[in-house]
Amino acid sequence: KNQVEQSPQSLIILEGKNCTLQCNYTVSPFSNLRWYKQDTGRGPVSLTIMTFSENTKSNGRYTATLDADTKQSSLHITASQLSDSASYICVVSDSNAGNMLTFGGGTRLMVKP
Amino acid sequence: ETGVTQTPRHLVMGMTNKKSLKCEQHLGHNAMYWYKQSAKKPLELMFVYNFKEQTENNSVPSRFSPECPNSSHLFLHLHTLQPEDSALYLCASSQENQGGYGYTFGSGTRLTVV
Numbered sequence: 001k002n003q004v005e006q007s008p009q010s011l012i013i014l015e016g017k018n019c020t021l022q023c024n025y026t027v028s029p030f031s032n033l034r035w036y037k038q039d040t041g042r043g044p045v046s047l048t049i050m051t052f053s054e055n056t057k058s059n060g061r062y063t064a065t066l067d068a069d070t071k072q073s074s075l076h077i078t079a080s081q082l083s084d085s086a087s088y089i090c091v092v093s094d095s096n097a098g099n100m101l102t103f104g105g106g107t108r109l110m111v112k113p
Numbered sequence: 114e115t116g117v118t119q120t121p122r123h124l125v126m127g128m129t130n131k132k133s134l135k136c137e138q139h140l141g142h143n144a145m146y147w148y149k150q151s152a153k154k155p156l157e158l159m160f161v162y163n164f165k166e167q168t169e170n171n172s173v174p175s176r177f178s179p180e181c182p183n184s185s186h187l188f189l190h191l192h193t194l195q196p197e198d199s200a201l202y203l204c205a206s207s208q209e210n211q212g213g214y215g216y217t218f219g220s221g222t223r224l225t226v227v
Contacts, residue, residue, distance in 0.1 A: 034216075103156045105154070
């Protein structure tokens with residue numbers, strides 16, 4: 001069964017600090033992995049998407065890494081801002097399942113002043 | 114604005130009411146989806162439409178009835194809901210068979226059943 005596990009479930013950091021969120025998956029055969037940011041009460045917004053051949057991708061202060069061998073991904077946030085407070089969701093696509101996605105449970109990040 | 118528009122943003126309804134959620138996408142996609150997101154739970158896929166045909170129904174109770182009149186519009190008709198149906202309902206669209214590329218969510222409808 002395809003699964004995506006994220007850790008930690010929640011995280012509190014001070015403004016200006018860096019943090020790293022983790023994602024482990026068992027989706028196979030792998031197609032792509034993306035990280036979404038979801039503000040409270042809003043829809044998820046895509047931050048990055050990576051295929052099998054990509055092992056790092058950046059979007060401003062967000063940098064995602066992918067290790068397809070160990071089936072792990074991380075999202076690193078640099079110099080955090082208050083507006084980074086949100087849930088971050090790891091989503092993996094199965095190349096045999098058309099557009100079906102497997103969602104992680106998310107990491108809830110709170111950035112405090 | 115993501116290109117996927119959901120209305121209304123908030124909805125409060127009684128258990129005997131009938132209401133509808135609307136989703137419209139302006140991205141030229143041919144697949145549309147309804148998701149339910151309850152508090153502190155992962156997104157749950159409810160329905161999938163490819164080229165206006167329903168291709169997935171994840172054991173959703175019949176009190177939720179989807180309708181897809183064309184590839185740009187998707188509705189979720191609600192009737193005799195229960196308080197546990199209170200959640201954020203998200204619509205998404207994508208281009209079929211692109212493995213999740215271009216998968217775009219709307220801002221959601223926050224539904225409260227009283």
